Amino acid sequence: MSITLLVVEDDNILRKSLVYYLKSKDYEVIDVDNGNEAISLIANQKFDIIITDLNLPYKSGMEILYEVREIFELDIPVIILTNHGSESVEIESFELGASEFISKPFSPPILNSRIQKLLS
């Protein structure tokens, strides 16, 4: 059974590279570059894991996390990827229910191992 990931990242190059990498690891990947579309997709489709940046147009990664946890009430794992890796941001995201917090630049293989861990 295939695993479907949602990647939310507004930097084109990073997003495309990440999607390429994840597809090469045999995941089904859907990608968007803003928070609104991300929410639309989540409302209508089932994902196994959501990978999102924090800084996004329209809706931030934190808002996405909040809506996924509080409004949709989904347990689906959410991995936060971000450049703003401060301690307080990390704590806040875990309090909101993030499953993993990864600072950029990150290592793709390590991200993959985190994904695998969350899926098991």
Added chain:
Amino acid sequence: MLTKQEQKRISALLSYQILDTPQEESFNTLVNLIAEICNVPMALISFMDAKREWHKASVGFQPTEVPKEDTICQYTINAKGFFEITDTKKDERLIDNPFVVKDPYVRYYAGTTLQSPEGYSIGTVCVLDKEVRELNSTQIQAIHHVAKQVMLILNLKKQNKLMREELDELLLTSSTVTKRQLQNKEDEINYLLKAIKKTAGVLELSPDGTILKANSKFLKLFKYQKEEIYGLNYEVLKFKDQNLSDFGASWKQISQGFAQSGRVVRKAKDNSEVHLHTMYAPIRDLTGKVVKVFKIAQDASIAHQAELKLHTAKEMAEKIAKSKDNFIANMSHEIRTPMNAIIGFTNLLENTGLSTDQVEYVSSVKLASINLLSIINDILDISKIESGMFSVVETEFVLEDIIQNIKNILNLKASEKQLCTRVMLDSELPYKLKGDGNRLQQILINLIGNAVKFTEKGEVGLILKVIEKSETDIKINFLVQDSGIGIPKDKLSLIFERFTQADEDTSRFYGGTGLGLNISKLLIERMKGSIQVNSTVKVGSEFSVTLPFGIVEETPSVHDVSEYSLINVTSLPAGLNILVCEDNVLNQKLVTNLLHDQDAKVTVASNGIDGLYEFSKDSFDLILMDIQMPNLDGYDTTSIIRNDLNHSIPIIALTAHSMVGEKEKCLNIGMNDYVSKPILKKDLFTSILLATQKSKPDANQERNLDLSYLSEFTGGNKEFEHEMISQFISETPKILAELIAENQLEVISKLAHKLKSSFQIFGIPTYTLQLLEQSENKLISTEKLNCLKSIVKKMLDDYLQLIEEQVQS
């Protein structure tokens, strides 16, 4: 006129409600039975009211009723039991009876009464014959049985009826009760709804979001008239950027019957903001389908205002706290800087060929200024304590360095008074520790200083002993002993308090602010240690301090000792080209003079930006970099030079702070060495020599395009990499151009953030972008902004060139 008795009999009869009822099988069967058993052609089950005998069931007898006076049964009724007429012709009473003289010519009669439970005869069961005859006992018995049976049936019926009536009444009462309860509940709900509508805005929506009804409070909140809003979709109350899909998602929940609540911002008719505390209550019908949605909204504008105020207050409090921090740090800097200048120039003055008198005078000035500096330090420390800024940090420091410093001070001070000194170190002491080395040094200097101060003859000693040691932690005892004047027993507890010395006289004689021990004690406690004192007047004192530390390195892993530390360095090779970044004019002069004396070419910049500018114009041998500078400080300037400009020119830090941990910070950022103010010629020259010897001539390293990070994503797929490269080449210059043209810090920060991700993929250093990203929250000069922008532009241009070269190859 009926007798009372008769009335009662009749009412008993009536209570059975049997008169004039249709024929029933049960009675017919019985009457047939008795006719059979008695072998008679006629039998009756009849009931006698006031005027007539009415037949419920009959055999062989036509009329259903007979007037009372014409009946035979009337006599049976009166007899109240079994009554027999063997020959009607012989009975006077029946001479004129129509049923005797005419058809059916009754000759024989036998019957018994039907008795009600109260004992009234309400009717009869009788048999009639046309011949004279007799009944045997069995037949007579049968008549009794049948009568009994009839009464049984009647009584049962009566009971049934009564029970049914009772039941009906019960049902009626209970249904009345239920109705009343229902009514109460309805009333309750109505009151509730009324109360809600009175105190909150209530909106009724259809499941698809169409506005059906709104109460006046709601309309008032949103500044609408009723008519305008009915029939419109709920979207009209939202701001444009509140995307529909957001509404759609939670609406999905609502339309599935899940209540939602929370704080929202909505749009009023005049496009102003309405802050609400809102609750959605979906109403379901019996099948579970949502038929209506109630939205209950409380005005949260006060809460919103409070939040804004809180936010503002918080920001203000943070600003104040920060400016307080800054104030103290600045004051600290402001005060120490001229002090350093005084001491520094006094030192220089000492070496300028003075007369004996002048040497004495200069020496006094120097002593006084060193004292003043120490007093100022104490005051600054106290002011930090007062403002709660009393912090103890955790850094890594080399214990040896501190001991060496203490030794120097001890020996210097002791030699002035011709005292002996002794320093003994436990062999188990580790090389590198984790803790606040700076504070430790401060404490020891205080104790040693006191020991020397209060001792006229004899010895001052420092002994370090390991009390407890594990693999990661250690407790060290520092013992400072002196053979001084001692402290009276009753004053022992007072010495740690602020502004007291053991004796008023001692304070006048020995001088000092009396702050040292108080600070030391607070520091020790903050560092989770302890201090004790033992003393005997005229013999001496012992101060024992125990402190915990973490162990970083047992033995030095790298040979830290420099080859030059044993030689007294007094000169530099001629012709060095040195860039000095220092904001203080006095310090600039100081350093420049020292260097000019050694035939060095000196360029001075008063802040990081000017420094970068000068740096780009000429090729230097090394940079002397002050840490505290306006606009761009020493750390940021060094980072830009090291990371973004990729230059390995030697950089030596100059700083007024004497914090031990700061050395590590400077080295981590990429500086080569560290010289603390007041700048001693020997220290400066040693560092310069070391730095310039170790560096290679071509300091500018060859830049290479590093695609290793990109290939972690692509797995080496050249085609995809080329695609990403093309995208980078086409997109990034545009974003950069936007950034350069932009003046709003918020937008610049966002653009810098955007560029950062792309830069990272291609291995381009992002330190300058980080600074630009963080500029959002700081006051930043146009100068600094432009400098940073131009650095980013240059870097990107260089890298784009590299990329294009790569692509062509």
